[in-house]
Amino acid sequence: MADVDPQARSLLEQWAAAPDAGHRGRIWTAEAVRRDDEATVELQADAMPMHEVHEISVPGGLHELTARVYIPSRDASRTLLYLHGGGFVIGADGYEEPLRRLAATSGWRIAELHQRLAPEHPFPAALDDALLAARWLHDQWTATGAGVELMPGIAGDSSGGTLAAAVTQQLTTEHVPIAFQVLIYPMLDALGTSRSHRELGIGYGFTREKALWYFDQYLPQGVDRRDPRVSPLYGTVAPGLPRTLVITAACDPLRDEAVTYAQRLHEAGVHVEHWSYPGMIHGFFQMTGALDSSRRLHEALGAWVAAR
Secondary structure (H helix, E strand, O other): OOOOOHHHHHHHHHHHHOOOOOOOOOOOOHHHHHHHHHHHHHHOOOOOOOOEEEEEEOOOOOOOOEEEEEEOOOOOOOEEEEEOOOOOOOOOHHHHHHHHHHHHHHOOEEEEEOOOOOOOOOOOHHHHHHHHHHHHHHHHHHHHOOOHHHOOEEEEEOHHHHHHHHHHHHHHHOOOOOOEEEEEOOOOOOOOOOHHHHHOOOOOOOOHHHHHHHHHHHOOOOOOOOOOOOOHHHOOOOOOOOEEEEEEEOOOOOHHHHHHHHHHHHHOOOOEEEEEEOOOOOOHHHOOOOOHHHHHHHHHHHHHHHOO
């Protein structure tokens, strides 16, 4: 077994001892995984105060699309579009505390999109929502006449990282500028072909089987899993992609696809940084109350965003 951080190992042992533990052969449903995810908030620290938190409507679509905006102070003027994870299936309920924390540590407004969820709304619904929101934020920035110092950024974790990477690739081809992208243990390969999928796919909380199940919920039959809109790892890496920060957990089956993507960006001339967190497991961005490394990540990420 990989060298798991002691705090993360304690969580894995708790999960393994749970009455419904055991992943192989388990039959998941969207309702069940959404219900299970409610326990995420138990692993989080106390929520940080904000100057304001409110819901906004994202215009331009054929359906209602909203985002929750976390404003840390009256002076916060820059906006980061955040695309939450959850395997395209789980909603945003487990993200309030970590996004309040990211807003507080960065000084930026965090606009958390409530994109449509699978399997009720399969691909490309979530991607369409993310593109709509990113273009709208860009149009808002352009309309104000603000300079590049107020250009919005984009970030996402897990399946939200899939969306963030795909959106950034698409907007780059459209010559729509983005300040930067942050990809936190992103799902970049719907085929799960990497070595870390094989070596870390069982026993580390998030399994390869579960990752592929999420893609099964998201993708209609007949969709090519190498489509860059689904698996950004297979997309064209253009030199015009914005500054990128890739964050990985050493004990995550998704680790290697993110490392490979960072290497491809670097080879294409993109300004890319890769932060690897030793001993960490998938999902640690949200586990601010249980893992010291989660809180350290937020401090470092907040400072990185603030410096942009």
